[in-house]
Amino acid sequence: MNSKINFGVVVFPGSNCDFDAYRVADEILQQNVKYIWHKDSTLGAVDVIILPGGFSYGDYLRTGAIARFSPVMQEVVKFAKNGGLVIGLCNGFQILTECGLLPGVLMRNKSLKFICDFVNLKVVTKNTPFTSECLEDEVLKIPIAHGDGNYFADEETLKSLKENDQIVFQYCNKNGEVTDDSNPNGAIQNIAGIINKERNVLGMMPHPERAVRSILGSTDGLKVFNSIVESFIFQS
Amino acid sequence: MNYKATIEIMLRETILDVQGKAVEQAIRTFGDNGINKVRVGKKITFSLSAETQINAENAVKTICEKLLANPVMEDFNYQVEQLNQN
Numbered sequence: 001m002n003s004k005i006n007f008g009v010v011v012f013p014g015s016n017c018d019f020d021a022y023r024v025a026d027e028i029l030q031q032n033v034k035y036i037w038h039k040d041s042t043l044g045a046v047d048v049i050i051l052p053g054g055f056s057y058g059d060y061l062r063t064g065a066i067a068r069f070s071p072v073m074q075e076v077v078k079f080a081k082n083g084g085l086v087i088g089l090c091n092g093f094q095i096l097t098e099c100g101l102l103p104g105v106l107m108r109n110k111s112l113k114f115i116c117d118f119v120n121l122k123v124v125t126k127n128t129p130f131t132s133e134c135l136e137d138e139v140l141k142i143p144i145a146h147g148d149g150n151y152f153a154d155e156e157t158l159k160s161l162k163e164n165d166q167i168v169f170q171y172c173n174k175n176g177e178v179t180d181d182s183n184p185n186g187a188i189q190n191i192a193g194i195i196n197k198e199r200n201v202l203g204m205m206p207h208p209e210r211a212v213r214s215i216l217g218s219t220d221g222l223k224v225f226n227s228i229v230e231s232f233i234f235q236s
Numbered sequence: 237m238n239y240k241a242t243i244e245i246m247l248r249e250t251i252l253d254v255q256g257k258a259v260e261q262a263i264r265t266f267g268d269n270g271i272n273k274v275r276v277g278k279k280i281t282f283s284l285s286a287e288t289q290i291n292a293e294n295a296v297k298t299i300c301e302k303l304l305a306n307p308v309m310e311d312f313n314y315q316v317e318q319l320n321q322n
Contacts, residue, residue: 062306069303098306105308107247110254152251152309186254 005232007033008046010076010092012067017053017089020209024225025050028212031229038070048085048228049076051092053145053207063106063148064094073099085129085228086201090146093193093203102196102203103161104153106146110186114147118217119184121192121206122172125165128195129231130202133223139176140169140220142206144184144192149205151187151194161194169193169204238285238319239292245305245312246277280304283319292316 007025011018018035025033036043038056043049057066067073073095080086080101088096096102109115118141123134134140153161161167169192173182183190185205193204208221247253253275260274286292293316305312 061304065303065306097308105306107251107309108254110252112254112258154308 005031012056015054041071051088053090064098068099088203096203107150116145133227141218149185151191243280243314
């Protein structure tokens with residue numbers, strides 16, 4: 001590959017994982033990266049958009065509901081419809097469901113508690129630009145930190161997600177078994193991350209950007225980011 | 237004409253309302269008072285100007301569908317009343 005990948009990290013008022021995402025792209029992946037302010041009405045030259053975690057617009061009304069109407073999101077939707085890679089992490093996932101790029105919704109955790117902990121994630125499919133560097137059924141150790149991660153979708157949507165291989169991550173135990181005990185938030189069918197039908201927009205509640213150095217307790221999050229980089233190498 | 241809109245948003249009946257359940261358990265600490273099916277929702281009010289009652293209602297409905305409620309998990313209902321002109 002002769003040129004670097006251009007990452008864009010969208011910053012909303014209330015984003016708090018934007019800096020982490022920026023540093024992954026910059027220091028670890030050694031690619032180009034820039035912040036994109038929520039009021040910007042152009043994305044500029046970007047290859048990958050990261051919607052970071054946080055509490056955009058204070059989570060007012062519903063998580064992600066107000067962010068969806070920010071000027072930058074109109075551009076992100078266009079970018080995604082044109083095939084650009086978009087990854088929404090935690091609050092980013094919530095925004096992606098609110099703006100209709102991904103189906104379903106993230107509801108309040110079943111326990112009503114904000115949960116900040118490491119979880120085990122089963123890689124359900126590696127047939128995505130975000131998981132191609134993982135092994136099928138591999139178990140990743142990645143942290144979650146959310147109060148509204150209880151994924152819900154109706155029967156019809158769930159059927160469609162399965163039929164189209166769109167469920168990307170499920171909460172599981174250490175052995176990779178998807179059990180009720182390993183479900184931290186009540187998400188239907190332990191769903192932790194999904195992709196759109198076109199396979200260019202991923203949303204996940206866990207924070208891979210917080211699992212990229214051994215000092216953080218895990219480096220498994222790197223597999224998600226390395227997959228993104230690899231997807232561009234294969235393209236060129 | 238000026239109108240006042242009052243909107244009520246509730247989780248759909250088919251969805252477990254964990255907040256309602258928690259409130260219900262707290263109510264139970266007062267003893268068995270026959271209270272059940274507690275559900276927690278939101279109330280939103282605003283004023284708006286529109287040519288007619290129908291126009292006002294249509295505007296409120298559109299705003300509910302687009303922003304105030306998420307149809308995947310929530311139902312909404314609304315009332316629109318004309319305000320006295322002064």
